Amino acid sequence: MEPDIIPYEEKAVLLKALAHPLRLKIVRGLLVCGCRNVSCIEEKTGQSQSCISQHLSKLRAAGIVRAERSGNEVYYTIADPSVAAVVAALLGEREEDYH
Numbered sequence: 001m002e003p004d005i006i007p008y009e010e011k012a013v014l015l016k017a018l019a020h021p022l023r024l025k026i027v028r029g030l031l032v033c034g035c036r037n038v039s040c041i042e043e044k045t046g047q048s049q050s051c052i053s054q055h056l057s058k059l060r061a062a063g064i065v066r067a068e069r070s071g072n073e074v075y076y077t078i079a080d081p082s083v084a085a086v087v088a089a090l091l092g093e094r095e096e097d098y099h
Helices: 005-018 021-033 038-045 049-061 083-091
Strands: 065-070 073-078
Touching (some): 005 021, 005 049, 005 083, 021 049, 021 065, 021 073, 021 083, 038 049, 049 065
16 A cells, blocks of 8 residues: 555545535534534434434544543534534635634
């Protein structure tokens, strides 16, 4: 395998994880509003808890979000700061407007 292929593969994983409207909406919400739990994301998106959890699992696997437990709640934050630039470019927004 050529050494320069690795960054392309990593970026492809990132783009594949963001290539679903709900996951993109979740990531943007985390960028704009900061740390959130599943209940908050459920309220903002109108999707079920199980649906949100499945998408968060895919985002975690791609290294886009991380989870931190606080008591009975799990809070999600953006793990990869480079995601902000990608989401801003996709949505025609300014990266500076994100937390």
